Amino acid sequence: MLRCAVLDDYQGVALGLADWSRVRATSFRERFADQDSLVAALLDYEIVVVMRERTPFTASLLARLPNLRLLITSGMRNAAIDLDAARSRGVTVCGTGSGSTPPVELTWALILGLTRHLLPEANTLRSGGPWQSTLGTDLYGRTLGLLGLGKIGSRVAGVGRAFGMDVVAWSENLTRERAAGVGVRLAPSKDALLAGSDVVSVHLVLSDRTRGLIGERELSLMRPSSYLVNTSRAAIVDQEALVAALKADRIAGAGLDVFEVEPLPADHEFRTLSNVLATPHLGYVSELNYGTYFREAVADIDAFLAGTPIRRLA
Incomplete structure (x- = not known):
C-alpha cells in the first residue's frame, strides 16, 4: 500500500x-x-x-x-x-x-464588510462602545470596476448589477462584445477604470503580464473614497505601494484575502491597519x-x- x-x-x-x-x-x-x-x-x-x-x-x-x-x-x-x-x-x-462560487461569495463579503464598516462596528458593539459610529457607503448607483471578467469576475458582476451598481470591466484582451454579454461596460482603459470606480475588485490570473499590474501610479488614480478588493493573487498588486496608499488614506480601504507570504507574518502591517479587512485566504475554503x-x-x-x-x- x-x-x-x-x-x-x-x-x-x-x-x-x-x-x-x-x-x-x-x-x-x-x-x-x-x-x-x-x-x-x-x-x-x-x-x-x-x-x-x-x-x-x-x-x-x-x-x-x-x-x-x-x-x-x-x-x-x-x-x-x-x-x-x-x-x-x-x-x-x-x-x-x-x-467558482465560494470566491465570488467571499468577494462580496469583503465588499460589504468594507463599505458598511462591519468589523469596527461589530467590535465596538462587543466592547460596549458608542452605538453607531460610522456611516456606510451605499452601493446602489455606485460604480464597480472589475479587473478581469472570467468565470469569477462575471459572477461578481452579476451580483453588482443586482445591487444596482454600474459595472465596468477591463483586462488586456477583453472585448466590448464579451463585456456586453454579461451586462457590463468595457472600460476604455485600466486607468479609466481605476479613476472612475468606487470599488475595484481584482479577478485576473497571475502571469508575467499581470504581476505588479497595480502599483503606486495606478493606486494614485483611485479616489480617496474608493476601495480595492483582491481575492485573486497578491502579486498582482504591489504590496508596498498598497500599504503606503492605505497608511496615507489615499484610498478608503482594502479587502484582502491573498498575500505574498502565507500565512501572513505576525508583524505584517495588513494585520493592524484600520482600513484593511483581511481574511486568511478563504476564497475557496x-x-x-x-x-x-x-x-x-x-x-x-x-x-x-x-x-x-x-x-x-x-
Whole structure:
C-alpha cells in the first residue's frame, strides 16, 4: 500500500472528507519552515496531495523526492508546481475540480464588510462602545470596476448589477462584445477604470503580464473614497505601494484575502491597519469545495493505481 501525504490541511479536515482506504494517508496541518524539513517529512511518500499553491513544488524540491510518483493539486491550475521538472522525473501530476462560487461569495463579503464598516462596528458593539459610529457607503448607483471578467469576475458582476451598481470591466484582451454579454461596460482603459470606480475588485490570473499590474501610479488614480478588493493573487498588486496608499488614506480601504507570504507574518502591517479587512485566504475554503478537492484527489489516486491517470497536468 502506497503512502500518501496531504499537505497544508490547516483545518485538519482532509481525511474525513473522502475514503482514503486504498493508501496509507497522513495529514500535515502545519507548514514546513524550509525545504529541508519538508524533504525530511516527505522522503518516504509516493503520493503527495497539495492544497492550491500553499507549498511550491519546485525543480529543486522534486529532485530531492526520489520516491514521489504522483502529485495531486486541488484545482486544475497550480503555478507553484514545476510541471516540466515533474514530467522529466516521471512524476504524474493531476488536478481536481474547483468551484467558482465560494470566491465570488467571499468577494462580496469583503465588499460589504468594507463599505458598511462591519468589523469596527461589530467590535465596538462587543466592547460596549458608542452605538453607531460610522456611516456606510451605499452601493446602489455606485460604480464597480472589475479587473478581469472570467468565470469569477462575471459572477461578481452579476451580483453588482443586482445591487444596482454600474459595472465596468477591463483586462488586456477583453472585448466590448464579451463585456456586453454579461451586462457590463468595457472600460476604455485600466486607468479609466481605476479613476472612475468606487470599488475595484481584482479577478485576473497571475502571469508575467499581470504581476505588479497595480502599483503606486495606478493606486494614485483611485479616489480617496474608493476601495480595492483582491481575492485573486497578491502579486498582482504591489504590496508596498498598497500599504503606503492605505497608511496615507489615499484610498478608503482594502479587502484582502491573498498575500505574498502565507500565512501572513505576525508583524505584517495588513494585520493592524484600520482600513484593511483581511481574511486568511478563504476564497475557496468551503465545505462544497473541500469535499470536491479531496474526493476527486482520491479518484485521481484510484485511477493512477489502475494505470489510467485522469485530470493530468503532467
